[in-house]
Amino acid sequence: MNNKILEQMEFVKVKNLFAVYLQTEQGEQELAALTPMTEEKKIKRAFAEILDMEAVFTEAHSFGVGQIQDISVSIQRLQADADLDLTELLGIKHVLLTAADLKRFYADLENVSLTELQRLFEDLTVFPQLQGSLQAVNDAGFIEDFASPDLTKIRRQLRQREAELRQLLQDLLKKQAEFLSEKLIASRNGRSVLPVKNTHRHRIPGVVHDISASGATVYIEPRGAVNLHEEISRLQADERYEIQRILHDLSQLLRPHTASLLQNAWIIGHIDLVRSKYFFLRDYKGTVPSVSKDKTIHLLAARHPLLTDPVPNDLQFADDLKAILITGPNTGGKTIMLKTLGLAQLMAQAGLPILAAAGSKIAVFRQVFADIGDEQSIEQSLSTFSSHMTQIVAVLNKADQDSLVLFDELGAGTDPKEGAGLAMGVLEYLRSLNIKTMVTTHYPELKAYGIMTDFVANASMEFDQDSLRPTYRFLQGVPGRSNAFEIARRLGLSDTIIKKAEELTEMDSDANSIIEELEKQTLESRRRLEHIAEIEEENKKFNRAVKKLYNEFSHARDQELLKASKQAQEIVDRALSESDEILKNLREQSALKPHEIIAAKGRLKELAPAEELSKNKVLKKVKHSxxxxxxxxxxxxxxxxxxxxxxxxxxxxxxxxxxxxxxxxxxxxxxxxxxxxxxxxxxxxxxxxxxxxxxxxxxxxxxxxxxxxxxxxxxxxxxxxxxxxxxxxxxxxxxxxxxxxxxxxxxxxxxxxxxxxxxxxxxxxxxxxxxxxxxxxx
Missing domain, CATH: 3.30.1370.110 (Ribosomal Protein S8; Chain: A, domain 1)
Incomplete structure (x- = not known):
């Protein structure tokens, strides 16, 4: 797909609507690289993943993947035989833990049948040994004491020496208080020192580390603390060396598994991206469209994703229909309708849900071309018309029957008659090549072209005659009606002038009457469709409620079965106990032979056979958890x-x-x-x-x-x-x-x-x- 169409349709801004739902850096990277696809199989797979995620959220409303960082650089360093630092190990630890959590979540998932996400969950690799080893890396970014026996011993000794040092200095604070300028332990050059009055500096033997600005205080490291400080410094060096050794050992453990770790990170990021698609679909009330086998486009209540409170519109672009011509005045929404179609196609082919109602259908195009807006180039000294024609020529040279072409104001910027002629010539060329095209125009000649030409349809944007404002409602099959004279009359222009204008333009009143009647019929059909859509939505809500009640009933039934089976087992156990006592008495009285007693006990047990609970979901979940x-x-x-x-x-x-x-x-x-x-x-x-x-x-x-x-x-x-x-x-x-x-x-x-x-x-x-x-x- 060419990058120009992505820029014209502001595809990056659309993707930003999905970015707010992402939790992982891998998901952000995959979204940033996302572009429309041209393989039908891949598009359908992406749609199936969204539907799978919808099913997951039906069962687990709080499903999440957790925040993880990009580990690709860390993996490259491992592959280059470098040792990782704590931050890098912590990033890989989070990937391992998240993979294990997702694997566990999938194993516990009930009442959900997945088609595409199942493969991803199953491809996650769990590394219990690596997880256990990386428990030594604390989430706060330090190595735990138990990471190795040597580190445990070093830190124990370090704490002991530090405690001895504190005790020594505390004792000196008490015993030598009269010689100190302050009763506190100070720090100089990384050493703990005492603030001694300069007049008594010889009363406390030790190493002088600093003198105050006034010269009244000398900071002395007591002689007894020198050896302890040296021991602490040695232990700190040993600790640093041991930590480096542990980091090396942990890196060595991870090195053979770099490919699996990268795969885990990608799967987690991809699941995160699918999750963001579901959230967009839910919050923006979108849908996952189906893919037509031909070039049919069928959009129901389609909306532009970048507009606030957009007006939903239906668009029927059948396979045999080659061009739709949208006519009507400016600011009526023609260009928005053009962009709505283009964005719906681009989003769907990128595997994203679209803003439309259920039942919508998209086609698959290898290329989408557009000439929208004035791209006049000052540097090239091109006029508006020249700029448009340059773009149109470039599109005509590249487009084929697997392309969708969108032209805004085709033929504009020149003499109206010549412009209309050029527009019809371009449309005829595209129609001869079976290229699907949507065009907006002001030229009335194109209305007649749309009526008289096979496989071409007229359309317009509705205009409210009472308020004299556009409604932004798309009317397919109805050409745009001229409203200039009516608007002028309502604004107070003299009837004499309006009549003269009508005579000079030789307006065809019969054509306008036909257009008006078509508008009425279209509006009536739309009202009926909206009523049908409301009924369908109510049916969906009812179906969801019934499904929820069924799940609750199934869960309650399992619990009751479990409870009843326990009560029945208690009764059986009590009956067997009493029967044992009776049989024992009978045996003592020689009323029955041993084999007869055994047979009788067997028949007693058969009276209340143990219930098969292997399929009880509640018991299964309790045991599994x-x-x-x-x-x-x-x-x-x-x-x-x-x-x-x-x-x-x-x-x-x-x-x-x-x-x-x-x-x-x-x-x-x-x-x-x-x-x-x-x-x-x-x-x-x-x-x-x-x-x-x-x-x-x-x-x-x-x-x-x-x-x-x-x-x-x-x-x-x-x-x-x-x-x-x-x-x-x-x-x-x-x-x-x-x-x-x-x-x-x-x-x-x-x-x-x-x-x-x-x-x-x-x-x-x-x-x-x-x-x-x-x-x-x-």
């Missing part, structure tokens, strides 16, 4: 840290990724964290859970030392045990393999020396045997 799934974010109840479930193991156990550590947890050892749209409760609440949690039920972690060098393995083991103790774990698994036995022996010696290890032993044969040691901590 409580069951954990791979990819769910969780909170480890033992110590309040967030992670992500990566896969389900046997016996109700799960593997979870918490930062860079893998854990094995039971379903009673974690709670499901809420998704992005509903955040989990604050950390304070999570810590309360920790205090109430029994240590014996805490999860245990695994450490795999296979393939490590001895020194590296012992360092990792020390950090791992330290982390496990900090996280209040009671059991850990250490996988060392058998091999030469060096690492296994080192693990045994380390565990024997560690006073926090209560006991340890090799794992059972089915869990690794002598290649794995299980240690119990306390």
């Amino acid at each position: 409580k069951a954990p799934h791979a990819g769910d974010d969780i909170v480890i109840t033992a110590y309040g840290q967030r992670g992500t479930l990566t896969k389900q193991l046997k016996d109700g156990k799960w593997e979870a990724q918490v930062g860079l550590i893998k854990m094995t947890v039971g379903e009673d050892e974690f709670t499901l964290a809420k998704n992005q749209t509903g955040k989990q409760s604050s950390k304070k609440k999570e810590l309360k859970v920790v205090k109430k949690t029994n240590r014996s039920s805490s999860p245990h972690a695994r450490l795999d030392l296979r393939g490590k060098r001895y020194e590296e393995a012992m360092q990792e083991l020390d950090a791992f045990i330290d982390q496990a103790l900090l996280n209040n774990m009671t059991q850990v698994d250490i996988i060392h393999g058998i091999g030469t036995g060096v690492i296994r022996q080192g693990v045994t010696q380390y565990l024997r020396r560690n006073k926090h290890v209560k006991k340890f032993a090799y794992a059972p044969q089915n869990a690794g045997g002598s290649g794995c040691t299980i240690a119990h901590l306390g």
Whole structure:
């Protein structure tokens, strides 16, 4: 599609109406690049996506995708083997979480059948391990302590040294108060110092960092604080190095999945764009048109999207109709009608809803051309007529039978007779090529051309004879009637002058009478169509109400069935219990044989068979909502840290990724964290859970030392045990393999020396045997 028509129709302004509904940068980029399409299959697919989104909102009124940033630059850096910073990792984390939320939303979606969006939801890829690892990146933009055992240890030591420094300075504030100019701890050159009176500067030994402007105060770093400051500086450097290492490790984890991450981001942005199309359709009362198999255009109550309170108009442009000629006075709305048709076609071919009523139909054109308004070029010294003819010639050279041509004031700017002749010549040329054309004109000769020529129709814009103002209502099949004499008469011009003018112009009164009668018939037909449209709208409202009531009834029925089944089960259980007692008495009295008792109990159970509830939507939803799934974010109840479930193991156990550590947890050892749209409760609440949690039920972690060098393995083991103790774990698994036995022996010696290890032993044969040691901590 040529860019000139997009500029003439102000297509960018139309797209801005959709931009206000977008939540993602990916959606904004796709909307900015959106242009009309020429492939019918793609257009129909875009329309089907909007209808799918409408069905989604019927079931889930608050559906959203969340705000995510463009990650394309971050992905390019990953592909170039660069490490990402915190902001970039946070952007990818939000994409992963949003993809998981959308996948979960689609899995829980009921009573909705999707045709096109189903493919998008299913193509989303969930990465539980990556989600769990990126939990180490806090939404505030910093690395959590649990990101690695070394970072946990460094920050613990850092907090201890900072506390010691504060305590030291507080003690000096109390003991040396008489030597201080102020009882406070100041800061100079990144060091905590005391403001000492210059006269007593030798009473507090230490390093002088600054002197006040008056010279009365000396800022001294006490000698005891120097070593602590040095230790803090060293730990801060270690912290920075460890954070860089963590960022490198997280980048390495993401690097193999760049293609899937980009696909996820595109799908999220595309769903966001489809969502914005639905909101536009809903708020502007638009519609998704159908696509005609030929070149038929059928617009009902079409409106211009950039006008405030536009007048809706119907337009019938059948396949065999080649040209529509709109005649009438200026300011009547002819040009607006021309632009309304052009914009409806461009919006529809771009896969956007149009401002029209249900039942509208559009065609597919490879090109849309227009010559609208005065494009006089001062630089080229072209007159209005020359400018128009230049544009018309350019259009005629490019247009074919797959084009739609829109001409405003065809043939204007020159002698009326010559202009009318040129206009008819251009129309005849376009008609001979089967090119659909809409033209506005003032020339009365074109009215006769429209009546006398096959496959050409007249049209006009309605004019109110009482108020002498245009109504902006489109009248198809009725040529524009001259109102000049009537307007002049109502404004007080002498009848003598008007009669003389009528005689000089040889006005055909019969033609005007025919036009007037056609206007009346058209208006009557329009009133009937509007009445039919009102009835159709009432029917739609009734159908929506019935559908809503049906859904509510279906939901209530499922709940009642669930309730009734529980009551029935209670009755059956009570009856079986009583029957057991009766049968027991009978057996004791030898009234029945054992096999007869068993048969009797079976017949009793058959009297009230268990109801099949697998199709009960309420029960299904309750069960589904409580069951954990791979990819769910969780909170480890033992110590309040967030992670992500990566896969389900046997016996109700799960593997979870918490930062860079893998854990094995039971379903009673974690709670499901809420998704992005509903955040989990604050950390304070999570810590309360920790205090109430029994240590014996805490999860245990695994450490795999296979393939490590001895020194590296012992360092990792020390950090791992330290982390496990900090996280209040009671059991850990250490996988060392058998091999030469060096690492296994080192693990045994380390565990024997560690006073926090209560006991340890090799794992059972089915869990690794002598290649794995299980240690119990306390």
